[in-house]
Amino acid sequence: MKPNRPIVITGFMGCGKSKIARELARRLNVLLVDLDEKITHRETRSPARLIVEDGEPAFRAIESATLRNVLETKTAGVIALGGGAWIEETNRKLIDQYGCITVWLDAPFEVCWARIKASAEERPLGKTRSQARQLYDRRRPVYKLAEIRIEVQGRKTIDDLITQLILTTDYTDE
Ligand code: S3P
Numbered sequence: 001m002k003p004n005r006p007i008v009i010t011g012f013m014g015c016g017k018s019k020i021a022r023e024l025a026r027r028l029n030v031l032l033v034d035l036d037e038k039i040t041h042r043e044t045r046s047p048a049r050l051i052v053e054d055g056e057p058a059f060r061a062i063e064s065a066t067l068r069n070v071l072e073t074k075t076a077g078v079i080a081l082g083g084g085a086w087i088e089e090t091n092r093k094l095i096d097q098y099g100c101i102t103v104w105l106d107a108p109f110e111v112c113w114a115r116i117k118a119s120a121e122e123r124p125l126g127k128t129r130s131q132a133r134q135l136y137d138r139r140r141p142v143y144k145l146a147e148i149r150i151e152v153q154g155r156k157t158i159d160d161l162i163t164q165l166i167l168t169t170d171y172t173d174e
Helices: 017-028 035-043 047-054 054-074 090-098 108-119 129-143 155-167
Strands: 008-010 033-034 076-080 099-104 146-151
Touching: 008 017, 017 033, 017 076, 017 129, 017 155, 033 035, 035 047, 035 054, 035 076, 047 054, 054 076, 054 090, 099 155, 108 129
Parallel strands: 008 076, 008 099, 033 076, 099 146
Antiparallel strands: none
8 A cells, every 4th residue: 555645744843753754654665754864964964953053044945955855856655844844835835746645743732842851852943841832832823734634642643644644545556
């Protein structure tokens, strides 16, 4: 079973995008591209470092260019975005242009914040609880524009996601 359209996973920092995308790609037997990892590889600096050292606008330009490049190569079956990529209209247009299925992993703020706090990963845009909360509230209406919304609820998430994908998409039997 292979989806005929690339699947793009979005959601706030700490919602579990990378982990769920990896599991989904494994189940569907398609190539996973993690946009933040791709950027780190290309730039030899992480998104966090790029934001801290060059500023957020410079990072967003790199993020968009990398996303375009990933979509153009047409090899990715599942793409995990960084939390802010979907917020940029240019990126949403690009994703739409390539006919991707878009999935929003909707996790409660407290779940995201607990993971952000516990993680060793640097997240310059979510340094304090109030900064992260503001960003979460501001971004929610934009995440809602994704085609599929999946409530993040532990192990059930991936099964719900697969079920919804099957209901929403055309598949090629392989
Ligand atoms: C960002 C989220 C990060 C990373 C960068 C910016 C954001 O990815 O792309 O630090 O704007 O929300 P994760 O969502 O994987 O933490």
